Amino acid sequence: MRIGKRSYQAVNWHSESGGVQWIEQRLLPHRFEQIVSPFPEEVAVAIETMQVRGAPTIGATAAYGLALAWKADRSRYFDYWVPRFRSTRPTAVNLFHACDAMQQCAETDPSNDEMIERAEAYAEAEVAANRAIGAGLAEYLAVGERRILTHCNAGWLAAVDWGTATSGIYHLAHAGEKPFVWVDETRPRLQGARLTAWELHQEGIDCRIQADSAAAWMMAQGKVDAIVVGADRIAANGDVANKIGTYALSLAAKAHGVPMYVAAPKSTFDLGCASGKGIPIEERDGGEVVEMDGVDCKGEVQQIRVAATGVGANNPAFDVTPFENITAIVCESGVWRP
Numbered sequence: 001m002r003i004g005k006r007s008y009q010a011v012n013w014h015s016e017s018g019g020v021q022w023i024e025q026r027l028l029p030h031r032f033e034q035i036v037s038p039f040p041e042e043v044a045v046a047i048e049t050m051q052v053r054g055a056p057t058i059g060a061t062a063a064y065g066l067a068l069a070w071k072a073d074r075s076r077y078f079d080y081w082v083p084r085f086r087s088t089r090p091t092a093v094n095l096f097h098a099c100d101a102m103q104q105c106a107e108t109d110p111s112n113d114e115m116i117e118r119a120e121a122y123a124e125a126e127v128a129a130n131r132a133i134g135a136g137l138a139e140y141l142a143v144g145e146r147r148i149l150t151h152c153n154a155g156w157l158a159a160v161d162w163g164t165a166t167s168g169i170y171h172l173a174h175a176g177e178k179p180f181v182w183v184d185e186t187r188p189r190l191q192g193a194r195l196t197a198w199e200l201h202q203e204g205i206d207c208r209i210q211a212d213s214a215a216a217w218m219m220a221q222g223k224v225d226a227i228v229v230g231a232d233r234i235a236a237n238g239d240v241a242n243k244i245g246t247y248a249l250s251l252a253a254k255a256h257g258v259p260m261y262v263a264a265p266k267s268t269f270d271l272g273c274a275s276g277k278g279i280p281i282e283e284r285d286g287g288e289v290v291e292m293d294g295v296d297c298k299g300e301v302q303q304i305r306v307a308a309t310g311v312g313a314n315n316p317a318f319d320v321t322p323f324e325n326i327t328a329i330v331c332e333s334g335v336w337r338p
């Protein structure tokens, strides 16, 4: 999608250098920087430290990283590199599907180029899926549901390109409609305020950031026509793991009769997981809750602490929304009603 007049993807193969290129998402929206690396360990660290994040982007980045590992260190591929990438983050199942796909390819003893082609095919399939999801979603949202609330960043930064939740919004805008988006800031890492609002702004889409705790009140006042979120893992019964706060949104949506759509590619489904009870939820450092960074009046990045020193913080990164709170799950092959 666009930044200014140029199109970018969140992660891609950088053929000039034979490495992986990604957007350093922790610097956004204040600084735009792309990193290129030929080292699989640096790619694994980029996933762990959330330089890249969002379920489909995590999967594609791991696929590229494993193509690099095949080239750099083939003898340790199965025993070290595949487990190394699988350990980078626990909740988004796309990561595990990508590792499985690259492992299967490696078992056929391919050339380095074939492994890179496999990773590219993996990433391209995600982009095609997201585009198709958007076309399906746009049909729903075009029927009067134009004040859309979204949570976290399920945009193109999270999904290589197009986004999952945002894809429908972009399709509507490209068709000349004028969607409006309430962007939940998404505590504690603020993916909504930092990333989604920036993405939408770059695409010229009207949006407004709000505190997560404002969402239910906006629904109570009839100012939200639909909620669209992404997912990190969808269990076989339709329970959906997504960014912390999604479950609370679903309760408010149900109470106010607001439709809640989940937009996700098939790579986010985990049919081996019977229900949300089996989904591993990432626990992150409490520092993310009590510390913040941003730019000061001179444009320099500063970190501040908002709570008393020595007070601990609880930081579950995801929650599970039960299927009965979800109106529909839109994926590339159609619409599923849990």
Ligand SMILES: CSC[C@@H](O)[C@@H](O)C(=O)COP(=O)(O)O
Residues within 6 Å of the ligand: 053, 054, 055, 056, 092, 151, 152, 153, 154, 155, 158, 159, 163, 164, 165, 191, 229, 230, 231, 232, 242, 243, 244, 317
């Ligand atoms: C299209 S991505 C959907 C989800 O991955 C997204 O909503 C989300 O929860 C991302 O979490 P993050 O911790 O930023 O990787």
